[in-house]
Structure formats: structure tokens, C-alpha cells
Amino acid sequence: MAQVSQLPCDGDGICMRCQAKPSDLETITCKTCVAPWHVGCLSNPPQILASTLQWDCPDCSPPPEDASLPPPASCPLPVTPSNDLVTAIRAIEADASLTDREKANKRQELLSGKSQSEKDDHDANEKRGDDVLDLFDERLKCSFCMQLPERPVTTPCGHNFCLKCFQKWIGQGKNTCAKCRCVIPSKMASHPRINSTLVVAIRMAKMSKSIISGGSQKVYHVVHNLNRPDKAYTTDRAQKKGKANAASGKIFVTIPSDHFGPILAENDPERNQGVLVGECWEDRLECRQWGAHFPHVAGIAGQSNNGAQSVVLSGGYQDDEDHGEWFLYTGSGGRDLSGNKRTSKDQSFDQKFEKSNKALQVSCLNGYPVRVVRSHKEKRSSYAPEKGLRYDGIYRIEKCWRKVGIQGFKVCRYLFVRCDNDPAPWTSDEHGDRPRPLPAIPELKKATDITERKKDPSWDFDEKDSRWKWSKPPPTSKKSVETEDSTSGKKSRRRMRQSHNMNVRERLLKEFSCLICREVMNLPITTPCAHNFCKSCLEGAFAGKSFLRERNSGGRALRSRKNVMACPCCPTDISDFLQNLQVNRELLDVIESLKSKIEEADASEKPCEDEIEGEGEGEGEQEEEGKDGSNGNESSRPVETRKRAKVVVNGGEENDSPSSPVHVDDLE
Template sequence: MAQQIQLPCDNEGVCLICKTTPSVNETLTCSTCVTPWHIACLAIAAQSSSSNVWECPDCSDLVQAGAPAAGEKSELVVAIQAIEADASLTDKEKARKRQELVSGKAAVKEGRNEAVDMLHENFKCCVCFQLPDRPVTTPCGHNFCLSCFQKWTRQGKNTCIKCRFSIPAKMASQPRINSALVAAIRMARMSQANATGQLKITHSVHNQYRPDKAYTTDRAKRNGMANAASGRILVTTPADHFGPITAENDPVRKTGVLVGECWDLRMDCRQWGIHYPHVSGIAGQAKYGAQSVVLSGGYEDDEDHGEWFLYTGSGGRDLSGNKRTNKDQSFDQKFESYNESLRFSCKKGYPVRVVRSHKEKRSNYAPEDGLRYDGVYRIEKCWRKVGKQGFKVCRYLFVRCDNEPAPWTSDEHGDRPRPLPTVKELKGAIDIFERSESPSWDYAEEDNVWKWKKPPPASQKPVRADAKPEDIQNARIAIRKAETAASKGKLLKEFSCLLCKDVMTLPVTTPCAHNFCKSCLDGKFAGQSFTRERSRGGRTLRSQKNAMICPACPTDISDFLQNAQINRELQDLIEKLKESSKEANAPEESPEASSEDPNKENEVLNSEAETKNVEDKKRKQADAKPPTPTRNKKGKVDDNLLKNENAA
């Protein structure tokens, strides 16, 4: 059943349930969140209104759900109590901090992405001083919003507002948006939204905070168990565990899940790790295998003989719209999805847990009520045949192979290897598959037990285990750091040169909004002159300008190349991203190891200083020396060389 709604009084002292204004003697104030509650409207009667340690239902639920052991409290309650115990804060400041903590704004501030902070520090519009919207980068390396740039140039000002560097007339009339910077800003914002959880709101409860039984919340839209949530997983096996649940995976009872155990609901069966899906009868993955099945009478082709049974695969029915309970087959089944997972378990010889439901009315071995765990079986064959409804179905032969006796027998020991039964329908079957290799789960004659003859498949899912709140917090911090490092790496890839495809060194931005390394761009036009001399009949004509086309578009950038300026803002951001990525990837050294060899530290520092000096010299030389034209001995440009270069 859904829990009864309990609400406190509002800011004006009016009870949100009965809509009355109770007196001071008729209210209780929570010692944790300092919220007044109407005593008459509380579902559980309070002991006295004069208690100083009374906690409201919200705070007490947090303590009960988050504390497996007595005396422990959840992180939220501890944080609120710390705020209340801080004597340096006023009542107004305490209320504001409590509100930020409960609303999640405090966590958002802590989870702010460093990549976004770097962008805010290095890229600002020179007019509005905000992160550029539709950024435009001038040849001098300064950034503007498109609207701010157009407002500036429409006033007839063709110089940069920050450094007074000349802006080309074509760029002023038709500015180009820097697509690399747009992609970097978008990526950083998306990574921040993913880190802070603002894109998708989920209502999830950690396993250790769930109750011991399936439950419904106030958000349930229907009565009963239609919108119920699973209770706490009571075993430590992962969701894709093969074989029986042993005692070492049962921290509650220390016995494991025994054959013959019964449950009322699928939710309870899930809590003990026997069968995880709430509705589906098959639990498995196509390329990994099937872990468990449920016999619930969903297909009329099923045949149950106790120690072996014939199982029908899933699919073949139209479940679209409101046909979720349609039992009429309308197309053929294929070996895919869940059906393929069963065939994969047949191929490898994996054990499959079997649960029988009381809904299987045609079986003599089904329980009278609820669900019952009947041990592990092994799939020996699978095939396809035409079913009773005229469409092809996937069929599987299950044979029991458990160390515990079946619930319907009085034997003292488990199963022994038995010959396969004769299946008459195999005569007209197609796509017959039978295992050719030795099974992974088999009977050991020397030990007289069924066990793994081959190592079980490695789990692909996390283990269900209760963790301490501080461990969960540390894991979240580690995940957040990894996501930040990944976002920085992706951000660096966005700032790659269009020529060498590597992260830019000494980046320059052309008037057509393309980014290159300065050395790559100079090397592209090395040996070419900006003008060429002309003569006709011994008469010297006016020199002609040579067109130098941008490597990424048909724009002439010859004027820009005569005095190409390094984009200092982009350079600083790239250097910061590289340094932070090195720090994140560097292994943590112990203080003892760092103190053992101080000479290595000095060598590293000296090499870094030398590298920095060399880069500074190269940067100064690149700024001071634009590409020079090639001339002959008389000081004139070689016309033949120019013709060959232009032809090329």
C-alpha cells in the first residue's frame, strides 16, 4: 500500500493538510530542519510537544532508510545538523544554507566543471564580458559575440575594441563564426550539465536505503503493485550471475538460496538474486548467456515433466499500444535477443536457474501459490518448429542438474547424469542446435557433485553490495574527476590544426574563422611572395598582388599572412588544458618516493624551464618574421619561380 502523505505547516503557520492555523502548543518543531508540524495531523502521534530532540517524518525517514546500523545518519541529515551547530551563522544564513542543501544547489556548485571555468576565464566577449554567443574571432585573436561585433562595426569602427588592430573590411561586412570555439563551448556546457544532473531528473534510491520488501511511493499512479519498486537486494551476486546462490553470497542468512524456497511476488524473487526481471520470463543477454527463466504458462506449447521440460522462447506477439497482455501469436519467433541468450547458454553449457509460478496451470510440478525456486537446469538442445497457433516458435530442452533434490522428490541427494529424453517433435523441427563442446557446468565423478568444469563467465555488471556513505561519496568524486578529465581531452581535440590534425601550437585564427598552427600555415605558403613584379617591352608595370587561398576555404588571406597574430587567448586555454590533463594522468607518488631522489626533481624542473625558454624564443621569432618573398640577385622577385608556383 502507498504511504500516507504527511505535510508540515507553511511559512504563515497554516497546516497544509487541514488548512488551519494551529497554536504554538499544537505544533512541534523539528530539531533537524526547524520546520513546524501540526500534532493532530501527524500519522504517528508524538510523545510530547516540549521535546527538544523530536525529528519530523521526513528527517526520521532519512535516518531510518540511510542507517543500516543503529546510530548512523544520512549525509543530508548530518549536513543539516552541522549547519544548525555552526554558531558563526545567523538564523537567516542558516535558513538559506538549508534551502540550498535540500534543493541541490550546493551540490551543483561543488560539481561545477573545470573546463567551463577555463572557458569563462580565457574566452570573454570584449564588449559584454560574457562567454561569447556565436563567437567571432578577429585576426588579432580577440573574441566577440556576433551581435556585439556587428554593433561595433556598424558604427564605422574597423579596429579591434581591445587592441586597435585593423579589422579587414570583408570581415567587418560579413563576419564568420568560429565553429571550433562553438563546438568547444557546447561540449563544455553539456559535460557540466551531465556532471550536475540537470539534463535528466531521476527518482532512484540506492540499494542500502531501500526497505526489505517491495514498496510503493506517493508517485505511484495505480493501486496495488502495478507501480511498485523493488526492495533491497539481499545477496552480493551481480545481476548476471550464473548458477545457484551460495552461502558466501548471502550476508543476511549465511545459507544461500535453497531449492524449494517460495516467494509471493516477482519483486521478492528479484531481491534474492534468483530472477531479476519483473515481467520478462527470461533473464539474459544475447552474446553472454541466460541466467534464469520462469515457467508461468505464457505459451501453450510448454511441456513440464519435472526433471526436464520443453520451454518456448519469447516474441511472436504484437504487444504495441494497449495489447500488453496479448497471447495470440502473429509472427514467427527467431533466435535473437532473449532467445539467442538461451541458445548461447546451450552452446556453452551454462547452468540456468529455474523458477516455477503458480500461473502454470497445466503443470503437475507448479506450486499452488506464489513462485518457487526449483534449482538449476542445463539446456541440451534447441530448435524451431511450428507451434499450436501456426507460427514458428523457438524450443529448448531443459534437463535438471542440481546438487540439491527437487522439491517434489524424497531423495536425499541431488541429480545424477541421466540420458536425454526422446522428443517426438524433433522430427519436424528446423534449425536444430546441439552442443558440440564440453559443458562448463558438469558432473564431477570424483566428487559426486555438479560444479564448474570451466571458469564461469566474468560478470559485466557491478556487484550488489551495501557500501558506506563515505565510500559512495568518494566514488562519485572519482567519477566526476574522470568525467572532467575526459571532457578536457575532448576539448583539446576540438582545438586541432586543420593541417597537421594535432593540437595547435602557437594558434592563429584567419579572418575566415579557421584555426591553424602558425608554423603549419607559414609552411603552407613558404617560398611564395605577396606581390610579383611585371614588365612589358622593357617597361616596368605596377606590381600585382598574389592571391593566397586559405587551406580550408576559397578566401584570400594574403593580407592576414603579412602580419599574422597569434591567438593568445586560445594559446593560454590550450596550455591550461594540457597542464591539467598532465596533472590528472600523472600517478600519485608517496612522500617517501618523492624525497628519495631530489636530483630527478631538479632535472625535471630544469628540462621544463629549458623547454619553456625554447618555446618563448620560437614564439617571438614567429611574431617578428612574417613570410618573406623570394628574390633574385638583383633584388627583384624571380618571375619564372612565381609563374611555376602560381601554376602549381
């Protein structure tokens, strides 16, 4: 197993550990990855000369049996180290009946599941589509699977990988970047964050290709909802002090508080688009105004006799597990919140299937759709938003049970599985969810009070229409609609139409904007918390601040204390990251390529416009000549006309006055 102390030589032949350039006699080459290593810096160098011919480097050799390799907390499946891949590659190389071309195809099939010929066909098909996707496919490939990153994770050194590939790499005990060997911070290794900017950019590129090939031009989701009405709190009570009064502000959608399922365009008179997957809000009050989740404090919205309509994942319980398309949710209750203990997170008694927990159980038995909102407060999840709250679509509760939680008391547990027609915000897929098998839940072996649905769900997938919809009539609402009529949505809809008319490349460049200056990033920097900034903007945000703070007391010097430097967009401390900023070169190449293509497109369109203008001017001149000729035939006298022109008057001085007479000689 490769340790931090064992590093190979770089491209210039310099050892990355001792920073010296060893001679050829002091260098040994791995027979699998063909990487050069400095023999003097190896902890276990080969003992005899014959073993150097069959030597495997620490990266390619299997780890020792006593090595403990716990998977990261956010990894959904246990990762076990294995050398099956290395063994298979050696078997291919040892097969003398294969040519070099056939060996290359075999290796390609082994690594990516596709042969080289299939890859060539795929590349040929890609060239027929939009060049934007070709650009992404060329510059943003994951170094492990050689595909566009699925749920991309960006390391502090500026390299991008798939989330699953990154978790497998970390699960093997390797805490350095696979491309440059820079050390990955332990916090990021255990809780990687998905780079939402790359997710949106890759999906937009895929959508542009499908539009060119004749697909639908539907916009699946938005990341930042900028087209909201400006005036929100219109009632008298909302203008008073207090959280409960503020939560009584205007509701922009025409749905009751017990509405089940997605919020459609017909329920959105302000924007006529509904609440889209990926829509973000700053706080719970704003989320309430758009109907995604009505309670401004409670995490479950529902009634014990009717069912639950929505939940919020905010990391309130230690037992929660988030895996994106499915998650394990912990019910409410079990805490003593009396007196001044309203913020207590210590559980003091067992949870029961009552009140809001009962509402979730009713939704499980009937298969009702549940809206899911994720909060940035869930720090343990890779799928949580960077800030605020985000609507992640429709889920369905498949099972619920009770088990003994981490704090020693019983908790109610619910298995949520995503079933939405739109893709999730963290994936670059163009289509929504399909029915998937339920994941294996080990804790069910010791669970009690297990509840499973035995009848057909009310929200189900229709194979004929290939979409999720109500298979049974939705529950009848028992509450009134909390909304007011508004006529101020015309401007927002006009802005939406203008944004849809933007070029694909221009929309992509807009997504690559700095979170500080709001302009296209110059020398992009990606922080460990997955936020993107210009290098100059990030340095300017911390200009004049020192990393250490000197302390003294009564003339006596004390130990220096480290200054906490929070990310401009979240509370994450990035002081260590600021000491060695690494530009995201892959993202920089994409931005520069998009800019150059936009300039080329503008340059090609400009001659066409000049030709059109030239034709128009030529026709205008012919008309003027015809008019002048007719005037000349009618009279041989000079004609005075009131027209703006440059004339010579009073001894050769130029005058550009609209009232100056213009003398036109007789054409005869």
C-alpha cells in the first residue's frame, strides 16, 4: 500500500521525496505501471537483482493483510482492496497469442467495459453532435474511468474525479491525489463534496447535443432561482417581529399546506413554471413561500391521519444516512425540549410512530409522493447544497421500522427512494429516475415494528408513458389555499424567455462565474468545500490577514494561535488551503476554449451582417440617385435641401450643421 512517505519520480526524473535526481543505477521501474522509483527512498526495496525484473511499486502491489482500510463515512458500499485488476492485466500481457493491438483492446475492455473499436465509433458519433460536449469529453475526463465525471469531486490541487472513483481510491488507504500526488485533506477524504458547477455544465452540454439530434429542449432544473418576485411579506402579521409572524408572509403558489406531490406550473401564477428540481432558497421562510416545505422549524410536514407531504434533511440526527438516490431518514421526537433545552440534540427516550412519525408511516403504506428538501446544515452528506436549501424532487417511502440508535434509544427509521421525472441536481443525466431495486439495509436484521407496503402505491411509474404519475387519485385536501393574487410576474417571465434564447456556450460561461465578482472566472480556484472563485478574488477577500495571530499577556509572549479563515460562501475553514492555492487547470482550459469558440462564432457572423448592411446601403444609394436625377431633369438650377451633410462654406471651413444648405449641381 502506498504511503505518503513513498513517492515515485516525476516527469523530470526527480524523486518526489528527497528532491534529488537519482542515477540510472539507483532507479527501478515498476513492471505494471512503468513508473520510475528511487531505490534509496523505498521502505522495502528488492533484495536481489532478479527480483527487480518482476518488481511492483507500492501503488500496484497488494496491501498487507493486516492493513485496516475502513471505507469513508459517505461511501454507500464497503470497499475491499483487491489486486484482481493487476492480475488480469498481467494475464493479458503474458498471452503470446495476442497482438499489441488486441492486447490494447483487451485492456480497454477491462478498464472501461468498451473496446477500442467501440470507443472509436463513440468518438465518431460525438463529433457529429455539439462541439461543446466534445470539449468537455476531451478536457474533463475522470482519470480512473476515463469518462466524464459522474457526480464530480474536485480536489484542492484542481483535479476532477467521479465520486465513486474517488471513494474507492480513498477506501484503499491512499490519501494523495491520483494525478499529482498532492496530499488530500482528511476532512475532504472522509466527506467529499460534489462540485455543482461542473454538474450543471456537463448536463447543459449533454442537453445541447440532444437538442441538435432532434431531442426535446426542456429545461430540467435550475440551480439558482433568480426570478423571484421582489415583494414577499405583504400581510400585516408578517411585518411584526418574531419568527412565527415572519413565516406568515405571502405564499406565491396556489396550493394548500397539505398538497401531495410536485408543484406544477398551473400552481405557479408568478412564473408559470412550478417549483423545479434544483431550485434553491436562502432560508426556510423562503422555502415555505414557494410551498416546497411549509413548516419553518419542523423537519416533517404532515398529518398523522393523512400522511406526510415533505421532509427536510438538515443533519438533526446522527443516525441519518444520505446516499443521494436513496437515504435513511430518522423520525422526530425522543428529546427533552422543555425549558431552555430547545436546542438539545441528546436523545432521552424512545421514538414512537405517532404524530409526524405516524404521518410518514401512512405515506409509506399508501405510496404517497414526498417532496424532499436538503439543507446545507447536513455536513456529513456529499449531496447537500453548498448553501441554503435545495429542492431535490419526489421520493417515496418504501419501508419503515424501529431500531436502537447511536445514542442508545429507539428511533423510527424510513427508507426513502427517489422517483422523480427530472434528474437529480448532483447527476449529469438527461432523464429522470427509473424503477430501481431496493438497497440492502443491514440494520433491518435487528429492527422491530417493520412496516412494508402490501398494495400498489399511489405514485407509480407508468411504463406506457415512461414517467412517474398518480396511479390512484391523490388525497383530498382538507386545508385552504394560502395565497394572494399577483400580477407582477410579467417581468420575470420576460427575463426567463431572454435567458432561454442565450447561446449554449454563453449559458455555460455564465455557469462558470465567480461567487464573489459574479463574472466568468479568471484562474479558477476550487476550494475543498466545492466552491469556485477567481484566484485574485479569493486572495483579495483575505488580503491583509495573517495565518497566525501573535498573543502576549503582561509583556509575556504566548504561543501563536492559528487564524480561522472561513470560505466566503460557507463556514468551512480554508486557511491551510489558502497557503498553497492551486489553479483548476482542467476548468481553466474549458473556460478558455469556450471563450475562443464564442469569439470565432461572433467573427463568422459579423461578415454576414456587414454584407446585409452593404446591400441595404447600396439599395438606398440607388434610390437617392434616382431621386436626384429626376430633380435635375426638372430644373437646371441648384437645389437647396435641408439635410445633414458635410459641406464647405465661408472659405473652406467644414460645417456639419443640419440647417446648412447643400448645393447639388445639375446632373446634365
